[in-house]
Amino acid sequence: MTAQVATSAHSNPLDLHGADRLDDVSRPTKHDDAWRYAPHDLLARLLFGSTTATAQQAPAVAVNRIPQLDGPRIVIVNGVIDVDQSQIAALPDGLRISTFAGSATEPTDPADDVDSGFAADAFLIAIERFGSGGVAIEVTDGHHLDVPIHLVDLVAPNQTRNTPSRSAVVRLGEKSSATIVETRIGTGPVFGGLNTRTSITLESNAALEHILLQNLPETQIHLGRVEVSQHAGSTLRAHSFNLGASYGRVAYEVHLLGAGGQADLSGLYFGTGAQTLDQQITVVHSARDCTSRQSYRGVLDDESTGVFNGGIDVRPGADGTDAQQSNDNLLLSDRAEANTQPRLEILADDVACKHGATVGQLDDSALYYLRTRGITANDARRLLIDAFASQAVDNIESDAVRAWIRARIGASHA
Amino acid sequence: MLMVENLSTSIGGTPILEGLDLSVGAGEVHAIMGPNGSGKSTFAHALAGRDGYEIGGTATLDGVDLLAMDPEARAAAGLFIGFQYPVEIPGVNNMYFLRTALNSVRRARGEEEIGARDFLAVAREAMELVEMKKDFLNRSVNAGFSGGEKKRNEILQMAIMRPRLALLDETDSGLDIDALQIIAAGVNSLRSPERSVVIITHYQRLLDYIKPDVVHVLVGGRIVDSGDHTLAHYLEDHGYANFVNHDPDSAPGRPLTGTAS
Ligand SMILES: Nc1ncnc2c1ncn2[C@@H]1O[C@H](COP(=O)(O)OP(=O)(O)O)[C@@H](O)[C@H]1O
């Protein structure tokens, strides 16, 4: 279904209802596996189009900086770079940041080498057709950036343009390394959303730590896709924290194109109220001797729904693949729901592939044990929830980022 | 200090404890012995406040009604239970757990909390007591601990919490003689006129190292006999056969050796 859209994306623009709304034909439906748990009625209300909102019109919001790290920062308000709040002057050696308008995949833009083999969907096409532009980040060969690059999206929807669509294109040159943190926050009571695409290319032996913190208000919808092309010997460590929005979608598609690549993806989703937090993860092994890990944990309270749809796709010739996937869910309420769907397709030899999923509740005997030591029922619950969630936070490399994420998770679920 | 009267406990309508009486004075060490399944652990958990019991009778600590309180409030009131089966809690750091526990009871008592640095000194001292290696503090609570390490962790917690009444449920089972001596030395060093200890065991072995003031026999959900430490030796030699199916309201189930308390 989505593949058909992909082939027609460039040659045959979508038929749109009005100027900026995806029509009923283009939008995915419940019958698309990848969109089964999406709120289709709300998706129909998303208004794309090149936003007229500017940074100046957006309410002044104190953008969340990473304490102790005042490094490169790109602040994007309603899809438009906010120069005042950004910090892209005096960049460290080996780092180039530029901005572009429109789609990131047109021939003139800085990302013409983006791998086009990624599955498309209507929202990707919305970015291509109506995207407000974005940012290109390039780390030159052999450079190691020790300060994280922070990309902050702020969404403040208005009635006519409620869903900014923007791109980020990241390229790490050979043997370079960097950490990129993407934070998505929003404000205001108006319905809306954020539609993003981050296209990452890791050249041989490059290493990237990519952290995505989605914390939009519950009036909004988050559609975030991350595409990664990895060349030989490169390493990706991705950590997503899917916390906010009424529907929070985080999609990673990783293509291991060169031998010996490593993709280590982990994530935490923490649902309350009626949230649906949807992780759509696919790793494609196209080369020999690559390793991939998908390790996702969900904590689901109230009537929230967690979705993990995880694919391991081992193409012919990708011998020596070592791929693992796990999805563990902690249900804090009997109205909460966890949905796990593994998709494995293995067409190579000598492949080690493991996957597993669990759904559990807080351990009553552990709660009791903690309480007999004087710890209140509330604190005991928090201690156990933190213990479950901490695995996703513990393996963030940067101390400062880890502490900051920890604080943000604590703050949004106090 | 601890006063238990006519305590009854049933689970889903099945009676486990049926009118248990026990009185432990300040500074005393009592032992409760009894065959498997006689209700020893149930007694410990009924005092600690585990969910799922139907409970009758009374239990007070320093005159405070334990049975009306949440488990955490019982801990704040000075009760400590050493678990027969300590619970593994992966992902919760032992040191953090111990400090949170201590500060929780201090807060509940209106006392000042202890900072991380001062706590380290408290923890170090307690660890020496049970000859525990430093890396214990950095591991998850009981996770992957050997049987003996778990039991030592219980005594470590007792040493840090400094309870008014410690009830140790089979802290000796599964220990080799060296570990047993470490545990016994730890408990003995915590004996004081302000602290009482109840030791649940079904071997007299531990009682060679921790000499009890009173030994009780728990059979069929009741204390059927009480005596001095020689009662433990009698049980070791003769088992519980004479107490089983014995009506405790008639004559004692053994030759009179000790003094009933
Ligand atoms: N959760 C439970 N549900 C039903 N029966 C139980 C439960 N826990 C204990 N029992 C029963 O209560 C009795 C006493 O158990 P327990 O207190 O563990 O004995 P002890 O510690 O003396 O070996 C046993 O017959 C046991 O099977």
Ligand SMILES: [Mg+2]
């Ligand atoms: Mg027992």
